[in-house]
Amino acid sequence: MLRLLSIELHKLRFSRSTKIISAVYFILITFIALIASIEFSFGGVNFRIADQGIFNFPFIWHFNTYIAAILKFFLAIVIVSMVSNEYSFRTLKQNLIDGLSKKEFILSKFLTVLLFAVISTLFVLIVSIILGMSFSDKLEWDVIFYDLDYLGAYFLKLVGFFSFCLFLAVLIKRSAFALGFLFIWFILEQITYAMMKWWIFKGTDIADTITQFYPLEAMSNLIKEPWTRLGLVQTAASQLGESFTKNYEVQLLPIIVVSVWTVIFIYGAYALLKKRDL
Template identity: 30%
Template sequence: MLHLLKIDLKKMTSYRTFWVIGGLYFITLGLGAASGMEFLKWLARTFEDFGTNLNINRIPLYHFPDVWMNLIWCAGLLKIVLAVLIVISITNEYTYRTLRQNVIDGLSRAEFLLSKILTNVMLSAISVVMIFVIGLLTGMIYSPSLDWDKMITDTEFFPAYFLELFCFLSFALMLGILIQRAGLTIIILLLFPAIESIIAAKVDNYVPSLIPYFPMRSIWYLIPWPFPRYAFQEIQDYIKWGSVAIVVAWTVIFNYVSYLKLKRADI
């Protein structure tokens, strides 16, 4: 297993695009996550211009346990960048025809796929760790009290975040394997949520019970939008097991489709 991951990392770590996209992703993730207070200050200034006072200290953006869900939800928006990286990684194997040579050299098709899936796992795991560290630091800076109970509340969002990322990257990998061209794959990857929501809107009129099963929707809504709670609205501040099951099912389906396609194709 580790051997296969090393093979894929060997391909990636000398590839400049990998560092550029990966670097941008992690820098944006870090800066974005850490600059929430600045955003609140800007918000407060804007409100002041309209003569309203907004006490930003009353918005516990970075207080434990709110910080976890807030950060994770925001970080989830950036998964598209990571997915583009995965698409480039897999479609390169087709354009350079190195997939073919890898198999000739003695990698089985399943091993090849596994090496890519393991990279997805690794990138998802790094993102989780990074958000955890940022959350911990900012939480410790801004929280009025470091209460252990509060700190460990809501940490179940981390496994959910991992699942969200891994499922989306599996989807990107599958699209890459099915389409094989970087440009087209990225366009479809970006348009897919829009297309899906148009279809979903139609379906909603007839069988609304189907809506939660749509792939993109299930991924994007796994972690609910946390911010309405600061406008005194009720939010879902927990993970539904049903949603987890749907996302796990899609993850299995995406990777299995990749496997079938790779197994049957002449490469």
């Protein structure tokens, strides 16, 4: 295990672009703190985002994991290129000749994905604790560590997403095309949803039932949008006679769906590689 991880890290360590993109990624996560300083006036009323309670424990876990997850695209570039480079440099072939098995090759990539996800999760944990300690109204331990399951969901979301990237990179072999395909896949999910929702199964919930099994949809269902939970938005909505009755909790079904997809992606990448002549 450690051998495989150290092999992969050796490959990444000397690549300048990998280092830059990873650094940008982690710096951007800390920039979540900057949201605290956003102030604007709206109809003569001054708003400070930090006062809207986004950094209150335990809501901060939901908010920060949601925002940080948007940044995952930066690491997706690293993940995709660390696989596609092996094809373009033909080092995959050389690695196998040198005595790495195809299974070990995929495993070393997957372990790196896990490592990235762990570091990113720890990073969000630390940033959130610091921000929460500075801005939160309540600072009791049981409040601080309530809703920590958002962190777990965040970790799984990254692992699932990066595994998808890994699979696409093995399938398509070129980083630009793999990332392009990822985008196309996202659009396909949206189009098929729209077609089912407004045309094929119009007026029913069947479309929602089906799409929750889509990989990207399930990943996004892991952490739902936190905006409608904000005090400001809630107030505005109630003034308009609306109310949100959404369940914002991390739910079991997306956890299962994303886990299953992760297994499919990693095993799929292995099966593809095994079948191929290099």
